[in-house]
Amino acid sequence: xxxxxxxxxxxTKTLTFAVSGMLWNRSxxxxxxxxxSLWSHLLGRSMAGPSMDTQLKVLPGLMTDWKTWxxxxxxxxxxxxxxxxQGYLKEFYAEPARFVIGMSxxxxxxSWSFDVLLQNPxxxxxxxxxxxxxxxxxxxxxxxxxxxxxxxxxxEFELKDGQLTDRQSGSQxxxxxxxxxxxxxxxxxxxxxxAIVSYRHTWETFYPDSPD
Amino acid sequence: MPEESEDIRTxxxxxxxxxxxxxxxxxxxxxxxxxxxxxxxxxTTGTPTGQDFxxxxxxxxxxxxxxxxxxxxxxxxxxxAIPSVFPPIQDAxxxxxxxxxxxxxxxxxxxxxxxxxxxIGDQSRAYPINMLTGPQREIINDVLGDVxxxxxx
Numbered sequence: 001x002x003x004x005x006x007x008x009x010x011x012t013k014t015l016t017f018a019v020s021g022m023l024w025n026r027s028x029x030x031x032x033x034x035x036x037s038l039w040s041h042l043l044g045r046s047m048a049g050p051s052m053d054t055q056l057k058v059l060p061g062l063m064t065d066w067k068t069w070x071x072x073x074x075x076x077x078x079x080x081x082x083x084x085x086q087g088y089l090k091e092f093y094a095e096p097a098r099f100v101i102g103m104s105x106x107x108x109x110x111s112w113s114f115d116v117l118l119q120n121p122x123x124x125x126x127x128x129x130x131x132x133x134x135x136x137x138x139x140x141x142x143x144x145x146x147x148x149x150x151x152x153x154x155x156e157f158e159l160k161d162g163q164l165t166d167r168q169s170g171s172q173x174x175x176x177x178x179x180x181x182x183x184x185x186x187x188x189x190x191x192x193x194x195a196i197v198s199y200r201h202t203w204e205t206f207y208p209d210s211p212d
Numbered sequence: 213m214p215e216e217s218e219d220i221r222t223x224x225x226x227x228x229x230x231x232x233x234x235x236x237x238x239x240x241x242x243x244x245x246x247x248x249x250x251x252x253x254x255x256t257t258g259t260p261t262g263q264d265f266x267x268x269x270x271x272x273x274x275x276x277x278x279x280x281x282x283x284x285x286x287x288x289x290x291x292x293a294i295p296s297v298f299p300p301i302q303d304a305x306x307x308x309x310x311x312x313x314x315x316x317x318x319x320x321x322x323x324x325x326x327x328x329x330x331x332i333g334d335q336s337r338a339y340p341i342n343m344l345t346g347p348q349r350e351i352i353n354d355v356l357g358d359v360x361x362x363x364x365x
Contacts, residue, residue, distance in 0.1 A: 004353065004361060005360055016302065018297055018298055018299060018301075019297070019298040021292060021296050021298065021347070024288060024289065028364075030362075030364075038290065047285045048282065049281045049283075052284070056362075061330045061365075062330070063327075063341075066322065066324070066325045066326075067323035069336075070338075072336075073309075074310070075336065076309045076337060077308050077309070077336070078337070078338045079304055079338070079339045080304075080319055081304055081305070081343040082343070084349050085341075085342050088342045088345070089322070089324045091324065197365070
């Protein structure tokens with residue numbers, strides 16, 4: 001999920017993207033109508049044309065199932081087009097070792113493999129100097145990356161009595177919604193951080209030095 | 213499937229000549245798929261034939277010339293998989309989840325369907341992945357809460 005607004009040499013443009021018909025490393029290459037430049041789909045970076053080297057901003061999109069999304073956002077709107085496939089159900093992740101959730105910033109990249117997250121579904125981690133919580137919900141096969149900074153504090157999470165709990169206040173959190181449901185932080189919501197779900201082999205092709 | 217194995221079993225009475233002909237046909241088919249692999253993949257990954265594309269604006273833009281794009285970043289080696297640019301998708305229709313709760317609504321999503329969701333300000337939108345496949349559908353140009361976004365996965 002990308003923002004379509006770019007800034008290049010002090011000028012702001014809103015781009016319209018299309019499928020170029022080209023692949024790079026077997027991954028989609030996008031083209032924009034306004035500058036006629038080519039963009040790597042996974043990197044979100046222009047690789048050719050007048051916009052070359054411009055980086056699109058990744059937005060905090062969440063890959064999840066309809067049930068989980070509706071639970072998070074009962075007032076959501078939904079794209080309504082005909083289905084071009086039937087197969088993308090949560091069972092798509094039946095082989096979790098083939099999938100990662102990844103983040104990149106500048107020349108840094110990190111990914112977390114779904115099979116490792118299945119074993120250890122609450123990871124207190126850091127990326128690009130930001131404290132993050134990487135969690136995995138087995139029910140919906142959803143990987144979440146949350147900001148652990150909340151109102152100036154850095155929270156550390158642990159599983160306590162079967163509940164995701166922060167050590168600082170002992171509050172209990174719902175990992176699927178990011179909401180605090182019990183304790184001093186009740187009502188607070190963890191912020192989703194932009195991350196991309198990808199096939200492991202694709203991520204490793206584009207970010208060969210990305211540890212996981 | 214049971215029907216297929218039945219076919220194989222009842223095929224036992226075929227003559228050597230018939231088997232040889234069948235073999236040649238299979239080789240020709242496999243060869244043509246191999247030669248046109250990229251195109252075949254594009255077709256099998258969801259290019260719909262004769263399907264409704266929805267009401268979004270699809271089909272207005274065909275004016276780019278792809279191969280002459282310069283400058284090009286070092287290490288960028290794109291390959292043409294399908295020799296045409298697909299028109300951008302804009303203004304695709306959306307509905308509210310609350311309107312879908314009405315049992316008479318003709319549009320429903322299953323609980324286990326994958327979606328790419330995004331929240332901007334107080335607005336949320338879900339893009340069902342089953343509507344974002346096939347080469348022509350992989351990017352949706354949209355605007356949510358005044359922010360122009362590209363939904364793609």
